[in-house]
Amino acid sequence: MPLAEPTETLSTPATDATERILAAAKDLFSESGFDAVSMNAIADRAGVSKANVFHHFKSKNDLYLAVLKIACSKSHAQIDQLGSDKDSFVARLRDYSVSHLASILQDEKISRLIQRDLLENGPQRGKEFAEQVFGQNFARLVDILRSGQKKGELRKEIDPAMLATLLIGADVFFFQSREVLRHFPDVSFTAAPERYSAMLAEILLHGILPKP
């Protein structure tokens, strides 16, 4: 729990040019990527002059980093309910499978932004942000899986990190490929993410082989 910003998100919602710039930048960057978005376009959508954008953010990269930081901090708070011990391990994993994909789909712009960032940059820029927030969620998921494994709720041959990768990867792949998958006649679940999540949990829990 780092520090929670007071109420500025509600005190100056539309009046503050900075927030309008940030919102415009988030939209445009997530739609088209860093290079394809000009500062003129951001300024136009925010309803301010380009010079004013440079007044609030010292460079295009600085603005991009600010957008990414906000996006990451928002996705911080989400994946916290899956640790509760009240239900059975199987039920909790099913819950996680559904809620994780739902949270990815909830703010498509943020997901696309982070995903794009992980792909685009070779050397530097916001990679650390994404790695940090992604790594945090990943480690938390691995911990939960490992503790479940110690209680015998998970086969001991399973690598928890492998399972975590599979859980996250299945959702990420669904998110980024659903527009393509949608056109395949064999695929029936693109319009029903919760069904995808359910089938995913089913396969992971029981495998694909017939019961002997």
Next chain:
Amino acid sequence: MPLAEPTETLSTPATDATERILAAAKDLFSESGFDAVSMNAIADRAGVSKANVFHHFKSKNDLYLAVLKIACSKSHAQIDQLGSDKDSFVARLRDYSVSHLASILQDEKISRLIQRDLLENGPQRGKEFAEQVFGQNFARLVDILRSGQKKGELRKEIDPAMLATLLIGADVFFFQSREVLRHFPDVSFTAAPERYSAMLAEILLHGILPKP
């Protein structure tokens, strides 16, 4: 007819400016994406003038499409050995799991190029190419799974398209995230793709629950 060169792909490999341009464009596009690569850079790397690039390709988009077309056609021929009936279904699926990931990792540039294209464009451009080649492999995989299911080698509750999505998605996610995953202390398989493939098959075949 003093000149008789039937196999032009081998007769003029490096002399032909067109091929040098295509190779340079493939490298640069896969490294940095469409927008971030200038025609000057492509011309420089190919060792020709920029005007000559426009002589052989009518626009930047045209060159990009040509590169994508070649990339897709190359990946066409690969995923064909998994249909052979000689081995058991389990063995074939294990084989596929390994060989599919290996083929993705084999030509990283092509994989990155296609992946980037699927992410970048909203409306048009090479999406059809990727959909076509991807859809072909996907349909083939689904067919094989479905036939195995009819023979009782696969639980009848399993959706073949879902399983295919999982198989492909796990590999794609591994490919695109391994640079990030590599820094996570829990992850031990980033340097050993064949171990990742083996664990994937293990989990999919038998599930993660302890045997009753």
Next chain:
DNA sequence: CATTACATTGACCGACCGGTCAGTCAGTGC
């Protein structure tokens, strides 16, 4: 040799890029 066809080139264009700058304006403390 003249002609034809094409590969190749440097010079060049208008548009737009990220970024700067001098200056306007509203608000605030004294």
Next chain:
DNA sequence: GCACTGACTGACCGGTCGGTCAATGTAATG
């Protein structure tokens, strides 16, 4: 009234972008 500040702007900078074009080289054909 005055000084000061920060938000804000239009005009502008050097540079790069995709793309064009007239001219040159070069080899084959007549």
